[in-house]
Amino acid sequence: MGMTDTIKDMFKSTPEVGSLQDLFLEQLKDVYDAEHRILESLPVMSEAATSTKLQAAFSKHQTQTETHVTRLEQVFDMMGLEPERKSCAAIKGLVTEAEEVMDEAEGNVLDAGLIAAAHAVEHYEIARYGTLRAWAETLGMTQAAKLFEATLKEENQTDVNLTSLAEDSVNPAAFSADLTASSKSSTASRASR
Numbered sequence: 001m002g003m004t005d006t007i008k009d010m011f012k013s014t015p016e017v018g019s020l021q022d023l024f025l026e027q028l029k030d031v032y033d034a035e036h037r038i039l040e041s042l043p044v045m046s047e048a049a050t051s052t053k054l055q056a057a058f059s060k061h062q063t064q065t066e067t068h069v070t071r072l073e074q075v076f077d078m079m080g081l082e083p084e085r086k087s088c089a090a091i092k093g094l095v096t097e098a099e100e101v102m103d104e105a106e107g108n109v110l111d112a113g114l115i116a117a118a119h120a121v122e123h124y125e126i127a128r129y130g131t132l133r134a135w136a137e138t139l140g141m142t143q144a145a146k147l148f149e150a151t152l153k154e155e156n157q158t159d160v161n162l163t164s165l166a167e168d169s170v171n172p173a174a175f176s177a178d179l180t181a182s183s184k185s186s187t188a189s190r191a192s193r
């Protein structure tokens with residue numbers, strides 16, 4: 001390398017996120033924020049749900065999410081850092097969507113909408129934890145990779161459980177509720193005309 005290259009290197013502007021380590025830390029903070037927002041949202045969704053099975057699924061995932069937060073704190077600790085949140089725009093949006101469905105729907109239809117919202121959250125988390133696990137492996141952070149893997153398994157299982165719940169009971173219930181509601185509302189709208 002010539003002198004010019006060395007000088008160029010010296011003056012090369014360092015991007016804020018200049019390495020895989022930096023990217024890893026940013027994503028760790030992002031998912032740490034996401035898990036906190038999910039912790040706030042799950043009790044609200046559980047409260048709004050009609051199906052007792054769905055309420056149970058949400059509260060089970062609430063307990064798991066507390067563990068997910070603890071695991072992330074363990075990873076921060078391994079890095080010698082204090083846990084820090086970086087506002088996760090994606091989860092904010094998905095929580096807003098869940099709030100919208102809670103405003104707009106009710107009963108069994110709301111349950112179906114809540115599962116759809118929860119699926120979106122789980123898929124987001126599955127994507128994030130998959131990436132974090134892969135980066136942890138590349139960075140030689142074997143223990144962290146194992147923690148991400150443990151969380152990933154629980155997110156995947158939650159996703160599968162929600163699908164079964166939707167297909168076995170919630171969607172059919174929403175469909176029959178919808179038929180009743182639409183015949184009622186067409187009567188109501190005719191009456192109000």
Ligand SMILES: [Fe+2]
Pocket residue numbers: 035064065068125151155
């Ligand atoms: Fe989680």
